[in-house]
Amino acid sequence: MLLTIALLMTILLNVWTIANSFFLPNLQKETAVKDRPKVSLLVPLRDEIEHVTELIRCLKAITYANVEFILLDDHSEDGTYEALLNETSNDPRFIIIQGHPLPEGWNGKVHACHQLSQHASGDYYLFLDADARVSPSIIERSLATLQKRKASMLSGFPHYPNHHVLSHLLVPLQHMVVFLHLPLAVANFTRLPAFTAACGIFIFIERKAYDAIGGHQAVKGSLVEDVHIAREVKKHGFSMILCNITDGVVSYMYDSSKETWEGFKKNIYTGIGRSPVMVVFLTSLYIGLFLFPFALGVYGIVSGQTAYFLPFLLTVTFKMYVDARTRHPLWLSWLLPFSAALLIALLFASMMVHLRGKSYQWKGRSYE
Template sequence: MTHSVLPDAIALGLLTVQIPAVAILLSRLLRGPWRQPPLQPQSATPEMAGQVSAVVPTLNEVERLTPCLQGLAQQTAELREVTIVDSRSTDGTQALVKAAQQDHPRLQLMEDDPLPEGWVGRPWALHSGWLASDPQARWILGIDADTQPQPGLIPSLLQTAAAQDFDLITLSPQFILQYPGEIWLQPALLMTLVYRFGAAGDLTNAPERVMANGQCFFCKQSVLKAINGYTIAASSFCDDVTLARAIAKTGAKVGFLDGAKVIKVRMYEGLQETWREWGRSLDLKDASERAPIMTDLWVLTMTQGFPIGLLIWSHILLRQGDGQLPVVILGSLNLLLAIIRFALNFAILPSYDLSAATGKWLFWLSPLADPLAVARIWLSANRTPTEWRGRTYTSASKINLPDPT
């Protein structure tokens, strides 16, 4: 039987585009052992008193806000005030806050002004809350309504900032998962960020590659004043990353750190909402130029999206005797990538709270969702959002990072 050269030719072509992508991925993952360790809960010291003002943007968050308010109430004297900026919720969010104010006098409720043209709702609410905050606070803490601050969060942030001279710290939280679909898909979506930017605590990224998470955005008041608050991220659907990269380009020290021990988050309910809501912003196109986005998509496709399929394809060819050395190399390379991916599940396990989860075992099969996760990033990268958190937008202009000079 004559051996077909086509499979080997295809394998050679795939290796040509896959090997450089693997080299880039390994260069990112190998920085992991030297990353900053996870933040630990700390106790406040007297000099921390009143240093922090928190801002919580809300829009129809009555089902998720209570754990956030309770977590902020557990913070001690270092937290000067909490400003809840509500965008005219219709679900009882304001009534919930007013009830909580009876027991927690640090809570303040305000409505932001109608959304100006060119602004997305979240950065506008944060900007409004920042303007209304006490100027005596040295730090502004942006907190999303779906987060659950743990005791010792703010002292931990203050100690870390002082010890390492950070101007901005954002945290990767511990994600609370409950339902089978999200347990399977969400870790695959999270892994796209690890493959692109390295692990939380990696401080080696250039300013234009800085990662951030607006669920816990801890910034010096003076830094926000210098760039006029959130205006640089006005029309960004990933305002956290847009703002963090703009701040990093000014020369400020920015850190995206592991906060799994000090903050939790319950982001989305189930598979469908996870796919629709989180997948829509993961491409970070509002914070990046087109070329790096396409480079990231190439790396993701070659190292996260294709490996299991290519491993199966090469195995079938070799069993049929229809492949030579190129197919063997391709199969071996993708076996290595599959092993790395399954091993990384152990590395990200502390980033998940599965205590109330149904179908916990699906977490270990999340690598099988990788092709879907990568496809979701491709879809998002080529679409402009028109709806976000209950608001409809006619357009959203691309934000360009400022020139630090």
Template sequence: MTLLAWLALALALLPAVTAAVNLVVLRPPRPATGEDLVSILIPARNEAANLGPTLAAALASTGTPVEVVVADDHSTDGTPEIVADLAARDPRLRLVAVPALPPGWTGKNHACHVLAGAARGRHLLFIDADVRLAPHAAAALAGEATRRGAALVSGVPRQVTASPGERLTVPTINLLLLGYLPVPLMRRRPHDPSLGTACGQLVLIAADAYRATGGHGAIRAGLHDGVQLPRVFRRAGLRTDLVAGAGLAECRMYDGFAPAWAGFSKNAHEGLATPRALPVWTLLLAGGHLLPILVSAAALAGAAPAGPAFAALALSFGTRTAITVAAREDWRTIPLHPAIVAVALALQWNALLRPRRAGVAQWKGRTYPVSD
């Protein structure tokens, strides 16, 4: 137990230090104004419940001229009617129809490819249909991209979690990003694909760089654009960067545990759920956030040294608390932290094993093959 207590402390210290550094260097983009057109691009498939507020927020953008383009991807609800009605009153808004999905493409990548072809702006701001932009977001992201010389800039919007199931799943995003991605190293090694990451909910890309790299066409079969797109750009010798995104936008990704499980499972096999990566991530996450609970319980029983055990527990919950405050997440996720990590690992292991049984991933009414 003594060895486990010290191991827990070491594995809890890693994300604590990484998060502390990241929270200092990962800043919100400074307010900016510009004259270059920003194209706000929204892929939409059966998004009638989300689209009204999303469009209103996008059209309220300030600081730079914008156009808003929505790609209707064969919706069967009122999605196109909502867009068409608002577009009749605001010429900055356009609706484009997505052609039939070609072989070898996934739906979102194809819709984003169509959107980029219709866009007129110098910068392309891709957002999901459930993302509400702050008025200054488009101008601030475009200004940050120009200042940093970055072809791609992304940030994680403030995550709205309105149900217990969402609180058990969604906070994993910022834990992994802030606790385990060394942002200073990412910036010092701008062409290292392994350090490239983005949040697919909010991604601004220079239009010329998008077209030069092929954009979503370069990852046409992928399901996790937040992982794959930055790697494409970095391999092409282009800089990508991250900013603190909680003040730029907010998003309610899912409306319960089952949709969240399905959504994160869809992306898992292109993220952590690989035979090589997941055992390492299991050690890091379970060792740094679950093992401290076990050794602290053992310490209370006199079976483990109290110092490293309780220090590991304090570091784990302290990391979660700091991330929660910085990302403006629901404070009720803090006491759920060990359960959040346990659910994340269960989801990833299920996703790793599931392709061997099913061979497909399902999303938005479509089925895609996935590899082992």
């Protein structure tokens, strides 16, 4: 009976994921864009000196002509501002600004993005994280996708070339969560705010829609401002599309396993609405889908009953499909039980910070 249940669950897992993935479009390959609107590419930086040189080199390679680059140093203490000035001194497309002190009630990155928007003059804004690298044609491809889909906002989760144990196990799960939990047909073909996702590493938005929702000021205290901006866009009657951007955007998201843990802990509980019920539900789901088949597989190996290994193999094929679509190493799929266990631990660790009335810590700042 247990084997039958596990087989049914993991078969359905694969069928759902493959079917759901058909509604996650890739960015357009062609770069023909109507009217060539002006784009403001906006990057907030806080203590990002190790990324400055490669970031600027990447931005300088962008082929879209009607673009301005505005980069904001948010009170860095590692020489980021001076490095930005040095790397961009001979390119008039770049504007380097220094951020104002963080006001009460604002998230640091949200405030930085708000200031960037106040200096921007484009018809579209592209908010990009300092650890991201984009292909030279990324603006043309994104605009072509928006125009084809008649959307006002585009976002997606980039490819993550990880170099640390926890980042290998956790960061690619962002793609898995989208394929597993988000009905992409509803997310991409309706304006229902509850069904959406976005990634703050890469947000491409029409200025008209951005202004209509009140910009970043409308989500000033949010720790998951990317999702909340996407919801506001839909609430105001605009279309938002989530795309597979992994062939055009790369993100070196975390520099260490410790930073990976702290970054996920800061966001994960807020991302599920700070709901203990959701923590219990997701824990039960991940135990049932990923840890239970793994336990059966171990039992099958020990007992010599190879049929018990099949549900685990089906979880591997599920993760392998997701990793293949998002350009991650296929060997990661065999470690899915460990990734799921870490994700469960993070859910509880993040929840306990909130329940104990403590603050989340990130880059020298505290967040409630």
